[in-house]
Amino acid sequence: MIGNDIVDLAIARKESNWKRKGFLDKVFTKKEQLLITNAENSEIMVWNLWSRKEAAYKIYNRQTLFRGYFPLQLECCDLEIIDGITFGKVCIKHQVYFTKTEITTQFINTIAVENVKDFNDIKTVENRKNIQKIAGIPSFFEKETSALRPLSISHHGRFEQIITI
Numbered sequence: 001m002i003g004n005d006i007v008d009l010a011i012a013r014k015e016s017n018w019k020r021k022g023f024l025d026k027v028f029t030k031k032e033q034l035l036i037t038n039a040e041n042s043e044i045m046v047w048n049l050w051s052r053k054e055a056a057y058k059i060y061n062r063q064t065l066f067r068g069y070f071p072l073q074l075e076c077c078d079l080e081i082i083d084g085i086t087f088g089k090v091c092i093k094h095q096v097y098f099t100k101t102e103i104t105t106q107f108i109n110t111i112a113v114e115n116v117k118d119f120n121d122i123k124t125v126e127n128r129k130n131i132q133k134i135a136g137i138p139s140f141f142e143k144e145t146s147a148l149r150p151l152s153i154s155h156h157g158r159f160e161q162i163i164t165i
């Protein structure tokens with residue numbers, strides 16, 4: 001199972017004022033707010049945590065079919081930087097998802113997986129030709145086997161990423 005999320009930082013800056021009253025309390029747990037407060041760059045930490053939660057939500061939703069907006073139930077933890085890539089986990093109820101986040105000056109991109117070894121098998125999909133959606137959730141239709149493989153789409157502003165496994 002996989003999920004992804006991409007944040008165009010230029011759009012985020014223009015359209016979302018993360019400093020507005022009440023925003024952090026609505027979206028981030030107390031522990032996450034501490035990470036934001038203590039970060040060298042609080043704005044980047046906001047969108048880093050946001051994109052992890054959204055990517056993890058896409059797996060959670062696929063697995064459980066629970067839909068909704070419940071950012072405080074998705075909690076990021078165990079952030080660790082290895083060779084410039086930020087790894088971490090997102091927990092919701094008894095589920096734990098692993099996340100890998102690329103942070104550039106232009107975008108923040110998270111891929112979430114259910115099993116950490118799945119990071120090695122992520123492939124980028126170049127077009128939407130073989131994508132099928134069931135109840136709004138996209139999958140990759142593999143012609144040879146007629147099987148549906150997990151797929152995740154994210155787009156924001158200038159960026160789009162489609163991945164499968």
Ligand SMILES: CC(C)(COP(=O)(O)OP(=O)(O)OC[C@H]1O[C@@H](n2cnc3c(N)ncnc32)[C@H](O)[C@@H]1OP(=O)(O)O)[C@@H](O)C(=O)NCCC(=O)NCCS
Pocket residue numbers: 004005006027049050051053054057058059061062067068069070071136137138152153154155156
């Ligand atoms: C559905 C949701 C995940 C979409 O995320 P988004 O950042 O608005 O948009 P993205 O571009 O990243 O993702 C959109 C794509 O996700 C796919 N998608 C839509 N619903 C989905 C779902 N429930 N599960 C998996 N993928 C989904 C679609 O393919 C869609 O692209 P398309 O319509 O062009 O085919 C988001 O709007 C949402 O409801 N989040 C709730 C979770 C939450 O509590 N978030 C808090 C933020 S911290």
